[in-house]
Amino acid sequence: MTKKLYISTYGCQMNVYDSARMADILSPLGYTLTDQPNNADMAILNTCHIREKASEKTFSELGRLRNMKQAKQKADKGDMIIAVAGCVAQAEGAEIMKRASYVDMVFGPQSYHKLPEMLAEAARGSGHILETNFPIEPKFDYLPDEAIDKNLSAFLTVQEGCDKFCAFCVVPYTRGAEFSRPTSDIVSEAKRMIAAGTREITLLGQNVNAYHGVGPNGQSASLARLIYELAELEGLERLRYTTSHPLEMTEDLCEAHRDVDILMPYLHLPVQAGSDKILEAMNRRHTGAQYRRIIEKLRSYRPDLALSGDFIVGFPGETDKDFEETLQLIRDVEYAQAYSFKYSPRPGTPAAALDGQMIPEDVKSERLSRLQALLNEQQLNFNKSFEGKEISVLLEREGKREGQLIGRSPYMQSVYLQSPPHRIGRIAKIIIEEGNANSLRGKLKPGSIADAA
Ligand code: 5AD
């Protein structure tokens, strides 16, 4: 009998990957995915704890699910198992159980491979299930082989957890210590993805460039080594990785940007702030000058490298002068794209204890809008610089408008064009006609792909 599974995913790409794996694990138990929560037999919220706003969404969505569960029971349509997964589950599991008694199970990011056991336990009526330990055995050893993402562009988790302990960040507490999968497991998974049609793989890790999995010779392999190995795979056309820490931008990884053709010229390398005082208070363990030097080196190896970053404004103790230094760093680096946030104190992190130095909300808002104005201007300039140029685009899906296809440039920009749908899956040369704030508009270069009849 088929049962309906609804999964709602918040937060980072790692959660997107985990949600897909949960669906894979539950599929042999008869669960098929639905995007309609109201009649689901099981609803999983895969949550994010990184900032307060993200965390709050868990409780508001849980309220909606409770109403649906009750309506379903009233209409005699059976039960809806409600599960909370992800980082809020890890950080606030007991609290969720207390506040929301209708929640059947709560499990953290490192325990979802135990879903079949948890479901069996729930069926035996053994009450609520809380599973937030960090198991000794890595979940990857228990995920089914079929666990493949069939998208043209797909994520592959190679590393998890973080040992960096930036003062503002919950990740080391919710995802746990750094763990890298062996290269052979990753290569096998990549092969299965390619066989299923994937053309572009993004290697995922909270601290992906700290990757140090067991390599082919039994010794520790770096991310660069893994990239060289994956680049050999027949049928793989594009590789990316995210998210990186500046301290781990090793020489071999910088060289990979010069030497590996399929490694795309785009790098997400968060710096968070530009002032050395704030970087130190954040426990980033690098200075603004060191970050600039890394960027310089990367650009000397790969001059067209597009950069993306993360920024936090209003970290405790941030003065106007500190903030100006962040703006200056942005001007010096010139980003193609970036994410920026107001500092949000997270329970249990060292920065949340810096009580006396909190920055007022209105100051944070004002700084954020100035910072975003600068980043938006850089992004628009970057996109405009492609007008009249030709770039290769992996055509991924149909757009909203009739006859439109959407794909990504090597630099991660969304590119849209008019083209028949049978070209989806191809990498085509596109002539860019217009660069906008968030996308590029272009047209297919005549003869750039030979169409089958
Ligand atoms: N407040 C605001 N932003 C944060 N980030 C992480 N923790 C916080 C926090 N407490 C941002 C960082 C990180 C990104 C994923 O989220 O910029 O790189």
Ligand code: SF4
């Ligand atoms: Fe969080 Fe810092 Fe680790 Fe990134 S490097 S996950 S910001 S602790």
